[in-house]
Amino acid sequence: xxxxxxxxxxxxxxxxxxxxxxxxxxxxxxxxxxxxxxxxxxxxxxxxxxxxxxxxxxxxxxxxxxxxxxxxxxxxxxxxxxxxxxxxxxxxxxxxxxxxxxxxxxxxxxxxxxxxxxxxxxxxxxxxxxxxxxxxxxxxxxxxxxxxxxxxxxxxxxxxxxxxxxxxxxxxxxxxxxxxxxxxxxxxxxxxxxxxxxxxxxxxxxxxxxxxxxxxxxxxxxxxxxxxxxxxxxxxxxxxxxxxxxxxxxxxxxxxxxxxxxxxxxxxxxxxxx
Amino acid sequence: xxxxxxxxxxxxxxxxxxxxxxxxxxxxxxxxxxxxxxxxxxxxxxxxxxxxxxxxxxxxxxxxxxxxxxxxxxxxxxxxxxxxxxxxxxxxxxxxxxxxxxxxxxxxxxxxxxxxxxxxxxxxxxxxxxxxxxxxxxxxxxxxxxxxxxxxxxxxxxxxxxxxxxxxxxxxxxxxxxxxxxxxxxxxxxxxxxxxxxxxxxxxxxxxxxxxxxxxxxxxxxxxxxxxxxxxxxxxxxxxxxxxxxxxxxxxxxxxxxxxxxxxxxxxxxxxxxxxxxxxxxxxxxxxxxxxxxxxxxxxxxxxxxxxxxxxxxxxxxxxxxxxxxxxx
Numbered sequence: 001x002x003x004x005x006x007x008x009x010x011x012x013x014x015x016x017x018x019x020x021x022x023x024x025x026x027x028x029x030x031x032x033x034x035x036x037x038x039x040x041x042x043x044x045x046x047x048x049x050x051x052x053x054x055x056x057x058x059x060x061x062x063x064x065x066x067x068x069x070x071x072x073x074x075x076x077x078x079x080x081x082x083x084x085x086x087x088x089x090x091x092x093x094x095x096x097x098x099x100x101x102x103x104x105x106x107x108x109x110x111x112x113x114x115x116x117x118x119x120x121x122x123x124x125x126x127x128x129x130x131x132x133x134x135x136x137x138x139x140x141x142x143x144x145x146x147x148x149x150x151x152x153x154x155x156x157x158x159x160x161x162x163x164x165x166x167x168x169x170x171x172x173x174x175x176x177x178x179x180x181x182x183x184x185x186x187x188x189x190x191x192x193x194x195x196x197x198x199x200x201x202x203x204x205x206x207x208x209x210x211x212x213x214x215x216x217x218x219x220x221x222x223x224x225x226x227x228x229x230x231x232x233x234x235x236x237x238x239x240x241x242x243x244x245x246x247x248x249x250x251x252x253x254x255x256x257x258x259x260x261x262x263x264x265x266x267x268x269x270x271x272x273x274x
Numbered sequence: 275x276x277x278x279x280x281x282x283x284x285x286x287x288x289x290x291x292x293x294x295x296x297x298x299x300x301x302x303x304x305x306x307x308x309x310x311x312x313x314x315x316x317x318x319x320x321x322x323x324x325x326x327x328x329x330x331x332x333x334x335x336x337x338x339x340x341x342x343x344x345x346x347x348x349x350x351x352x353x354x355x356x357x358x359x360x361x362x363x364x365x366x367x368x369x370x371x372x373x374x375x376x377x378x379x380x381x382x383x384x385x386x387x388x389x390x391x392x393x394x395x396x397x398x399x400x401x402x403x404x405x406x407x408x409x410x411x412x413x414x415x416x417x418x419x420x421x422x423x424x425x426x427x428x429x430x431x432x433x434x435x436x437x438x439x440x441x442x443x444x445x446x447x448x449x450x451x452x453x454x455x456x457x458x459x460x461x462x463x464x465x466x467x468x469x470x471x472x473x474x475x476x477x478x479x480x481x482x483x484x485x486x487x488x489x490x491x492x493x494x495x496x497x498x499x500x501x502x503x504x505x506x507x508x509x510x511x512x513x514x515x516x517x518x519x520x521x522x523x524x525x526x527x528x529x530x531x532x533x534x535x536x537x538x539x540x541x542x543x544x545x546x547x548x549x550x551x552x553x554x555x556x557x558x559x560x561x562x563x564x565x566x567x568x569x570x571x572x573x574x575x576x577x578x579x580x581x582x583x584x585x586x587x588x589x590x591x592x593x594x595x596x597x598x599x600x601x602x603x
Contacts, residue, residue, distance in 0.1 A: 245519030
């Protein structure tokens with residue numbers, strides 16, 4: 001790497017479009033001004049000029065290299081400012097960082113994906129990747145839960161997935177409304193009805209911490225081995241470079257050693273669900 | 275490794291001669307403390323050699339408390355830092371692992387490392403809370419520093435360790451290679467004496483690995499007990515030669531300022547959704563011990579505590595980590 005390379009300096013990107021996904025969630029379509037590519041499951045640090053930056057896993061396909069999409073829930077200071085941005089704004093991108101999903105190891109297997117809330121954003125990127133390699137996969141099953149039907153992002157994604165050969169997608173909600181006629185309950189419940197050959201399967205879990213924990217326990221209960229379960233861990237990844245320490249999870253820097261870990265790699269640490 | 279000798283007067287004149295080219299820092303002792311100061315020939319008699327650690331940890335020379343990391347620094351004057359204790363030299367190895375990491379090298383840290391000559395110092399006495407030898411660190415450097423200094427009366431002996439150190443020898447006035455090894459007997463005696471002092475002082479203190487074992491197995495009670503005197507001031511992490519966590523702060527025009535940070539401060543691990551694994555003070559308190567004795571040893575080759583004892587001295591709650599370890603052992 002060139003001597004002048006500065007790991008802290010972001011690449012500029014133009015905000016081309018802002019898509020409203022739900023009352024609190026928007027997708028930002030960005031055109032990086034320099035070459036930029038990522039592997040599915042890796043994350044970027046996205047910054048608002050003068051305000052701050054935060055880590056996000058792109059929700060778009062890694063196969064598309066001239067633009068990327070980042071889906072952001074409005075939860076705090078930085079994301080609050082992001083939601084105010086209009087098309088044409090300039091944002092900063094650092095990365096990509098970390099270890100994404102080892103999709104080559106998924107070949108020939110049935111992929112069971114458990115997602116919750118905003119966890120669908122990184123999962124969508126994974127689904128694009130899996131769709132591209134579907135000839136080399138047995139099956140892809142998505143079980144997804146959102147708080148309410150309105151909180152579910154990318155609604156058209158579900159019908160599209162169900163129309164793709166080898167793909168199945170299921171949805172549930174915690175709290176129902178008048179228009180909802182699907183299952184009610186946490187996403188983990190959906191796992192009870194899926195037909196999967198566990199021996200030839202891997203499971204991917206991405207969602208809020210509570211779902212990560214109980215989802216993992218449920219998968220173990222179903223017979224998944226700890227090295228068949230891939231978890232996308234959420235920590236305060238601040239520098240993305242394995243230095244600043246904010247994302248330490250035991251001996252690991254989640255930003256560099258993760259964010260995707262097998263449960264086997266991290267289960268010895270009782271604090272991972274905190 | 276070889277030795278050269280030089281009179282103290284010529285040594286100080288040499289430093290003066292090198293001053294236009296280098297920023298030179300030396301340990302200076304006054305009635306309050308021992309700490310680094312820029313060298314001036316006029317204060318040569320205040321330079322303290324072979325004393326235990328200066329107040330400032332070496333990391334501060336490489337990781338400033340706050341710096342803009344988006345505008346690359348221009349040409350920087352090279353530096354010579356004199357009188358670095360071996361606990362700090364060994365601590366720098368961990369910082370090297372983190373900041374000179376392949377692919378993610380910090381260009382600011384690298385430049386400072388490349389343009390700094392480290393002239394370490396043999397400790398001829400031990401501070402009250404020094405415990406380097408308990409963790410396998412000698413009180414005198416034989417590696418990683420460029421040179422090490424040992425003063426005997428009006429003579430200074432320099433142990434030349436690296437080529438970088440060797441290249442500086444040619445710039446010193448009236449320096450002679452030591453051929454009569456009996457001249458160094460005083461040094462060996464001092465080494466043995468300080469090592470036996472340290473062994474006696476720290477009798478019963480578990481070694482680094484054993485400390486990791488007991489810390490890893492410790493129950494919540496011990497953390498709650500010791501954390502009851504902690505006010506999360508972060509003095510222990512500020513003064514620690516291996517603590518190097520930081521925060522990136524965004525400024526207009528996408529500039530970023532890197533500021534030292536610490537797991538002892540509330541909110542260090544808080545994520546936007548509100549979860550904070552270190553919300554409770556005893557958890558934050560424990561985190562520092564787990565980091566130094568359990569987690570960093572699993573992740574890195576270098577020691578995350580070199581036994582300098584500064585954290586004990588800096589604590590306003592008078593928390594002594596070694597008492598905690600003795601209680602657990």
